[in-house]
Amino acid sequence: MGLLAQGTALDWPEAKKYAQKVREWGIMQLLEVWKKAKTKERDAMLWGDEIEYLVVVYSKDEPKVLLSLRQAEILKALANNEELTSAGGGACDAQRACRKDPLPVFHPEFGRFMLEATPGRPWGIDFKELLKVEPDMKLRRRIAKDHMLPNEHPITLTTFPRLGCPGVFTDPYYPVSGPKLRSQFVPDEIANPHIRFPTLAANIRSRRGRKVQVNVPVFRDLKTPWPWRDPTVNYDLHNWPEDDDVRNGAAPDNFIHMDAMAFGMGSCCLQITFQAKNITEGRQMYDQLSPLGPIMLALTAATPIYKGFLAETDVRWNQISSSVDDRTPEELGEKPLKNDRFRIPKSRYASNSTYISTDPRLRPEYLDPNLVIDEDIRAKLLEGGMDDRLATHFAHLFIRDPIVIFKEDLEELDLSKTDHFENIQSTNWQHMRFKPPPAGENIGWRVEFRPMEIQITDFENAAFAVFLVLITRAILSFDLNFYIPIVKVDENMQTAHARNAVLERKFHFRKNPFHVRPSRGSAAASGANSPTTGLSRPPTPFGPVEDEYRLMTINEIINGTAYARSTMSTYTEASVAPGEMDDGDRLCDDEFPGLIPLVEGYLDSVNVDVVTRCELSTYLDLIRKRASGELWTAARWIRHFVDRHPLYEHDSVVTDQVAKDLVGAVLAIGDREESGRGFKGLAVPAVPQLLGEFRGGC
Ligand code: ADP
Ligand code: MG
Ligand code: MG
Numbered sequence: 125m126g127l128l129a130q131g132t133a134l135d136w137p138e139a140k141k142y143a144q145k146v147r148e149w150g151i152m153q154l155l156e157v158w159k160k161a162k163t164k165e166r167d168a169m170l171w172g173d174e175i176e177y178l179v180v181v182y183s184k185d186e187p188k189v190l191l192s193l194r195q196a197e198i199l200k201a202l203a204n205n206e207e208l209t210s211a212g213g214g215a216c217d218a219q220r221a222c223r224k225d226p227l228p229v230f231h232p233e234f235g236r237f238m239l240e241a242t243p244g245r246p247w248g249i250d251f252k253e254l255l256k257v258e259p260d261m262k263l264r265r266r267i268a269k270d271h272m273l274p275n276e277h278p279i280t281l282t283t284f285p286r287l288g289c290p291g292v293f294t295d296p297y298y299p300v301s302g303p304k305l306r307s308q309f310v311p312d313e314i315a316n317p318h319i320r321f322p323t324l325a326a327n328i329r330s331r332r333g334r335k336v337q338v339n340v341p342v343f344r345d346l347k348t349p350w351p352w353r354d355p356t357v358n359y360d361l362h363n364w365p366e367d368d369d370v371r372n373g374a375a376p377d378n379f380i381h382m383d384a385m386a387f388g389m390g391s392c393c394l395q396i397t398f399q400a401k402n403i404t405e406g407r408q409m410y411d412q413l414s415p416l417g418p419i420m421l422a423l424t425a426a427t428p429i430y431k432g433f434l435a436e437t438d439v440r441w442n443q444i445s446s447s448v449d450d451r452t453p454e455e456l457g458e459k460p461l462k463n464d465r466f467r468i469p470k471s472r473y474a475s476n477s478t479y480i481s482t483d484p485r486l487r488p489e490y491l492d493p494n495l496v497i498d499e500d501i502r503a504k505l506l507e508g509g510m511d512d513r514l515a516t517h518f519a520h521l522f523i524r525d526p527i528v529i530f531k532e533d534l535e536e537l538d539l540s541k542t543d544h545f546e547n548i549q550s551t552n553w554q555h556m557r558f559k560p561p562p563a564g565e566n567i568g569w570r571v572e573f574r575p576m577e578i579q580i581t582d583f584e585n586a587a588f589a590v591f592l593v594l595i596t597r598a599i600l601s602f603d604l605n606f607y608i609p610i611v612k613v614d615e616n617m618q619t620a621h622a623r624n625a626v627l628e629r630k631f632h633f634r635k636n637p638f639h640v641r642p643s644r645g646s647a648a649a650s651g652a653n654s655p656t657t658g659l660s661r662p663p664t665p666f667g668p669v670e671d672e673y674r675l676m677t678i679n680e681i682i683n684g685t686a687y688a689r690s691t692m693s694t695y696t697e698a699s700v701a702p703g704e705m706d707d708g709d710r711l712c713d714d715e716f717p718g719l720i721p722l723v724e725g726y727l728d729s730v731n732v733d734v735v736t737r738c739e740l741s742t743y744l745d746l747i748r749k750r751a752s753g754e755l756w757t758a759a760r761w762i763r764h765f766v767d768r769h770p771l772y773e774h775d776s777v778v779t780d781q782v783a784k785d786l787v788g789a790v791l792a793i794g795d796r797e798e799s800g801r802g803f804k805g806l807a808v809p810a811v812p813q814l815l816g817e818f819r820g821g822c
């Protein structure tokens with residue numbers, strides 16, 4: 125979660141008084157970093173992943189699975205382990221071979237029931253590094269477990285199925301309704317107690333003028349009463365002024381209603397950060413990975429349950445977005461603008477709204493003409509020498525107020541730090557993040573890819589991480605072009621939420637990724653760009669933007685149109701009518717090669733030894749089959765698990781018993797994965813559909 129400064133955190137509206145000062149100082153710090161690092165060259169191609177865990181209290185003999193709130197104690201135990209903290213690692217013990225790589229690093233997260241772990245050092249460019257990722261992820265899980273109580277377990281479900289349900293769902297138990305969150309469903313103790321986190325939640329609520337509203341459409345099953353009214357909402361509370369929210373319509377029919385940051389920021393995800401060789405490459409990666417965001421969100425879908433109910437959506441994104449939406453009624457357009465500065469169309473947690481590259485293939489038509497920016501900030505950045513496109517990006521981020529301000533930091537501006545810049549930057553939770561080099565560290569320009577949902581096993585998490593690394597290398601190596609209008613990326617992000625979007629929805633995607641850069645001084649594209657895939661086409665001059673992209677299924681995007689045609693009737697639940705997919709008169713121009721074939725083409729073009737290539741192909745296979753429907757997303761598997769549970773009453777309710785058995789199944793999958801024994805005969809429904817029967821060795 126970025127920086128954890130100590131000090132006196134200002135309450136809202138006290139903090140609001142200093143917002144402009146923080147923005148101005150933040151921009152000065154940004155310019156300082158930018159001036160120093162804009163010409164930085166030849167940084168190594170490094171990358172790193174982040175895995176987030178829920179810590180659950182589970183034993184076979186207990187009736188319920190609970191969330192453990194012992195994050196602080198667990199982190200302390202980890203910090204006291206000298207083997208883990210000694211720089212450089214290199215320790216040996218009975219189970220683990222001597223390691224040259226430093227041991228993983230553990231971090232706090234928003235939820236007091238969460239942990240985050242990253243590798244001990246970023247991964248390098250060597251292909252062999254890609255094979256270290258899964259063992260390292262498994263090691264992280266093992267080390268985390270080693271520092272927990274026997275009945276505590278780190279699991280990688282995106283959300284805890286019974287978070288916020290009536291009764292007991294945490295260990296220890298705390299009664300609900302505290303002064304910070306004022307939630308009717310979760311206690312204040314649900315958040316990391318470090319002053320930053322409760323202040324973040326309280327100031328978001330306070331700035332907004334009411335509690336956050338996280339409303340998810342409920343899944344309508346055979347016996348779900350309809351219209352459905354969330355039975356856990358209490359309309360008769362009078363502890364806080366915010367208790368009026370539900371009486372004022374905060375909890376509409378047919379939606380699961382939640383009212384606190386923990387329901388969103390308490391979700392786990394898989395993030396990947398890349399270091400670029402220079403700022404130009406970083407800006408290119410940012411843009412080219414942007415359109416992949418919604419695709420990877422739908423493909424990693426893992427979030428079908430909220431607050432004890434099955435949802436009609438499969439992913440976490442919009443819920444996190446609502447859970448930190450600090451916009452005021454004026455900013456939301458509910459009241460005329462009087463005290464606030466802008467109408468703002470999106471939450472500060474949302475898909476990104478700008479492209480930033482200097483690539484001449486970035487056509488002005490791809491940008492959002494309605495982008496909201498702080499003109500003064502942009503002017504200051506331009507004055508400081510920054511180009512308009514990058515200045516516009518930061519001027520967009522800086523329309524927001526800083527939420528948590530420490531009094532001590534306001535005393536003097538320290539230009540050797542980036543704390544004020546990071547204050548705004550790190551609370552703009554967009555699906556991509558462009559990370560300038562941190563002050564005083566020899567790190568390059570980085571780009572973070574943030575939309576993916578965490579997967580149940582480390583095999584899957586490694587597969588998605590590796591896939592993203594390989595597609596990024598293919599992008600750079602073949603100079604691929606995935607540009608579509610940024611507002612279409614937004615639209616895709618919403619599409620990705622639909623139940624089973626991975627198989628049943630279509631996404632705007634660019635048809636020709638080989639659109640070469642126009643040569644200097646000419647508007648039309650020229651020159652050849654022939655990767656060894658044999659899939660290249662002649663350079664295309666700029667035509668109407670609408671002709672550059674079309675709606676595609678994820679199978680088409682990941683596997684290519686040809687493969688998709690051959691598999692679609694086999695695995696999809698065919699809500700996409702075949703006629704729609706394959707309209708006989710399809711122009712050859714509408715063929716898309718597919719991201720996996722592009723990666724394969726890239727791997728063919730470089731030197732990868734046979735063993736490494738074989739290992740990588742087990743990961744690519746998982747991605748391929750998830751996209752075709754041959755394997756299921758976690759969301760689909762969880763739905764299936766609930767649906768087949770003998771105690772499920774087909775009324776959308778995920779009871780304590782079902783939730784407990786679901787977590788038990790997740791733990792069983794983990795044990796079997798760890799032991800490498802495959803999944804045949806494992807008494808867990810539908811595991812082969814999730815992971816394949818057995819992962820054969822190479
Ligand atoms: P945040 O929570 O702010 O996104 P973290 O420190 O938790 O950041 O994780 C960042 C990830 O980036 C980690 O996997 C880390 O290994 C990786 N990383 C660190 N330094 C670099 C670097 N120079 N280049 C690329 N990745 C890096
Ligand atoms: Mg995190
Ligand atoms: Mg992190």
Ligand code: MG
Pocket residue numbers: 125126
């Ligand atoms: Mg973080």
Ligand code: MG
Pocket residue numbers: 176233234389391392393
């Ligand atoms: Mg998080």
Ligand code: MG
Pocket residue numbers: 174395572
């Ligand atoms: Mg991160």
